[in-house]
Amino acid sequence: MMARTLFDKVWDRHLVCAGPAGSSLLYIDLHLVHEVTSPQAFAGLREAGRKMRRPDLTFATLDHNIPTLGNRMVLEDDLARTQVEALRQNCREFDIPLFDLDSAEQGIVHVIGPELGLTQPGMTIVCGDSHTSTHGAFGALAFGIGTSEVEHVLATQCLVQKKPKSMLVRFSGMPGPGVTAKDLILSVIAQMGTDGAAGHVIEYAGEAIRGLSMEARMTICNMSIEAGARAGMIAPDQTTFDYLEGRRFAPRGEHWNTAEKDWRTLQSDPGAQFDSTVEVNAGHVAPFVTWGTSPGMAVPITGEVPDPNHGASDSERNSIVRALEYMNLRPHTLIQEIAVDRVFIGSCTNARLEDIRSAARVIKGYRVSNSVQAMIVPGSQQVKRAAEQEELHRIFTEAGFEWRESGCSMCLGMNPDRLQPGERCASTSNRNFEGRQGAGGRTHLVSPAMAAAAAVAGHFVDVRNWQYKD
Amino acid sequence: MQSFRAHSGVVAVLRRDNVDTDQIIPKQFLKRIERSGYGDVLFFDWRYHRDGQPDPAFPLNAPQYRGASILIAGKNFGCGSSREHAVWALRDYGFRAILAPSFADIFANNCLKNGLLTVGFHQAELERLLARDAAGVHTLKVDLEKCRISGEDGFEAQFEVDEFTRTCLLKGLDEIGLTLNHEAAIAQYERRQIRRE
Numbered sequence: 294m295m296a297r298t299l300f301d302k303v304w305d306r307h308l309v310c311a312g313p314a315g316s317s318l319l320y321i322d323l324h325l326v327h328e329v330t331s332p333q334a335f336a337g338l339r340e341a342g343r344k345m346r347r348p349d350l351t352f353a354t355l356d357h358n359i360p361t362l363g364n365r366m367v368l369e370d371d372l373a374r375t376q377v378e379a380l381r382q383n384c385r386e387f388d389i390p391l392f393d394l395d396s397a398e399q400g401i402v403h404v405i406g407p408e409l410g411l412t413q414p415g416m417t418i419v420c421g422d423s424h425t426s427t428h429g430a431f432g433a434l435a436f437g438i439g440t441s442e443v444e445h446v447l448a449t450q451c452l453v454q455k456k457p458k459s460m461l462v463r464f465s466g467m468p469g470p471g472v473t474a475k476d477l478i479l480s481v482i483a484q485m486g487t488d489g490a491a492g493h494v495i496e497y498a499g500e501a502i503r504g505l506s507m508e509a510r511m512t513i514c515n516m517s518i519e520a521g522a523r524a525g526m527i528a529p530d531q532t533t534f535d536y537l538e539g540r541r542f543a544p545r546g547e548h549w550n551t552a553e554k555d556w557r558t559l560q561s562d563p564g565a566q567f568d569s570t571v572e573v574n575a576g577h578v579a580p581f582v583t584w585g586t587s588p589g590m591a592v593p594i595t596g597e598v599p600d601p602n603h604g605a606s607d608s609e610r611n612s613i614v615r616a617l618e619y620m621n622l623r624p625h626t627l628i629q630e631i632a633v634d635r636v637f638i639g640s641c642t643n644a645r646l647e648d649i650r651s652a653a654r655v656i657k658g659y660r661v662s663n664s665v666q667a668m669i670v671p672g673s674q675q676v677k678r679a680a681e682q683e684e685l686h687r688i689f690t691e692a693g694f695e696w697r698e699s700g701c702s703m704c705l706g707m708n709p710d711r712l713q714p715g716e717r718c719a720s721t722s723n724r725n726f727e728g729r730q731g732a733g734g735r736t737h738l739v740s741p742a743m744a745a746a747a748a749v750a751g752h753f754v755d756v757r758n759w760q761y762k763d
Numbered sequence: 764m765q766s767f768r769a770h771s772g773v774v775a776v777l778r779r780d781n782v783d784t785d786q787i788i789p790k791q792f793l794k795r796i797e798r799s800g801y802g803d804v805l806f807f808d809w810r811y812h813r814d815g816q817p818d819p820a821f822p823l824n825a826p827q828y829r830g831a832s833i834l835i836a837g838k839n840f841g842c843g844s845s846r847e848h849a850v851w852a853l854r855d856y857g858f859r860a861i862l863a864p865s866f867a868d869i870f871a872n873n874c875l876k877n878g879l880l881t882v883g884f885h886q887a888e889l890e891r892l893l894a895r896d897a898a899g900v901h902t903l904k905v906d907l908e909k910c911r912i913s914g915e916d917g918f919e920a921q922f923e924v925d926e927f928t929r930t931c932l933l934k935g936l937d938e939i940g941l942t943l944n945h946e947a948a949i950a951q952y953e954r955r956q957i958r959r960e
């Protein structure tokens with residue numbers, strides 16, 4: 294048999310039959326739903342008089358436009374309330390389990406899927422959200438879809454897909470102290486550009502990946518979409534199984550043994566061919582900071598804001614000029630000299646327990662700079678509780694951070710948490726687009742440790758030189 | 764899905780790379796639960812000043828592009844969020860086709876579901892189109908059957924689209940309906956899964 298990649302194996306397992314014009318009908322094992330991209334899909338289903346095929350493979354949560362403060366069952370924003378109510382109503386009508394705002398398991402869709410054990414190796418997973426790529430950290434094929442495709446999955450539990458190409462991103466060496474998964478993935482995006490992996494499913498491999506925890510692997514796969522990839526995957530191993538075992542929806546007993554045996558086969562065969570390969574030396578990666586309005590506009594903390602004259606083409610020079618104007622930055626400014634007004638630690642990229650621990654370690658014994666407003670928004674209620682059990686919330690509140698309820702929050706600012714025009718933010722989220730965190734707001738993407746250090750210093754600093762007080 | 768065979772209209776040019784769906788439609792407009800009514804807020808932050816007045820410097824507000832239904836854009840158009848609202852906004856505004864060096868995957872998929880044609884053109888060919896725009900010619904015909912764009916000024920170029928996109932758009936396929944026709948295969952797949960567990 295021909296050597297196959299991990300992606301080939303998961304793809305092949307889910308082929309139902311051929312679709313139109315060279316496409317395939319792919320079966321979907323898990324469909325995650327949230328309030329923003331689903332109402333029109335349910336409406337479409339209803340209008341066509343169609344039934345939902347597999348409510349039992351579908352799970353819903355409220356995360357995108359909900360408040361992170363106060364009594365969350367009372368939504369003041371009329372439009373947000375309408376959308377939240379619509380999801381509740383749809384879940385009741387179609388019998389879909391919903392992690393509502395009073396649920397102990399509510400949280401950001403890509404945080405709760407893995408922590409509940411819903412996300413498992415070898416699955417196909419979709420959600421009306423581009424960061425569905427997160428779940429690929431378990432060796433699942435997970436990708437974001439639009440609302441029409443959400444409707445398609447509701448009705449058929451399948452999707453019509455053309456098979457993407459494959460790309461191997463291989464890390465050699467190990468990252469140094471203070472260098473995190475966020476820095477690894479930002480360095481990859483800076484290297485290949487935000488469309489570098491368009492049309493591809495990436496498999497991340499190499500020594501550095503094997504050494505990462507599941508949470509860190511999720512950070513890597515989460516940002517695959519920022520390199521333009523359809524999905525990102527990491528082959529499951531003992532780290533994956535140890536993470537999954539005992540979680541609420543993970544298989545148990547005899548089922549676990551059978552599943553684990555099967556999951557161990559989910560690896561790219563020796564000699565399997567990828568359409569392209571990218572090599573990254575993890576040992577050379579420094580903490581990264583974005584300076585512009587696209588995640589690929591990133592440099593090491595020791596670097597400086599680029600000069601448009603060094604752009605390779607007219608369109609690149611124009612992009613740099615536009616970005617510098619929006620970000621109000623001058624060429625050659627040292628990254629460490631950029632002062633911030635706000636710090637946001639949160640999002641499906643970096644709001645899991647390890648992220649919060651790593652920020653807490655930096656913050657411990659320090660206070661947030663007087664010129665900075667800082668908030669931390671755990672990715673889920675479970676993360677929040679676990680952090681509180683470790684008393685981490687005290688470290689943050691004593692330092693002057695706001696400790697919030699779980700949700701997407703200022704990752705996209707659909708709820709009241711957002712930047713004011715002109716404010717500059719060190720953010721652990723995944724997108725620094727113009728206005729992403731609030732119209733006119735300026736976002737710099739960094740790791741949780743780097744964000745915490747910036748909160749204390751009032752400007753970016755190299756966390757590799759941090760004086761920890763523990 | 765709406766079909767697309769051929770379309771003639773005014774061509775607007777937006778010379779920016781990596782235009783993300785947050786720019787095409789900002790988040791505050793994603794709270795609605797309808798599929799239509801997004802045309803007025805397309806490119807909201809770029810199109811209007813803070814006081815709500817149109818920004819004359821934004822290309823779509825230029826008089827020569829009034830009523831545009833074909834868009835020429837930069838590379839990696841539609842990157843970022845999967846929000847289909849971006850496509851609904853482009854459609855509501857009146858766009859039927861977008862020509863660009865490349866598109867983000869989810870965005871292109873969403874376009875297909877809404878009968879909005881995305882055509883990849885090499886930079887060199889786009890330069891020809893831009894020269895034409897600079898010379899004041901702002902109309903074009905996009906023919907999907909012949910895979911050709913042409914203008915009354917004699918301009919002509921061939922393009923390639925993959926067979927899947929072309930078939931779906933020409934026929935205006937009801938994808939869900941088609942998949943439901945495969946009920947037997949889907950049910951069989953599900954039975955196989957249960958046995959494996």
Ligand code: SF4
Binds near residue numbers: 401704
């Ligand atoms: S945290 Fe941000 S990126 Fe993640 S699902 Fe929410 S809005 Fe999307």
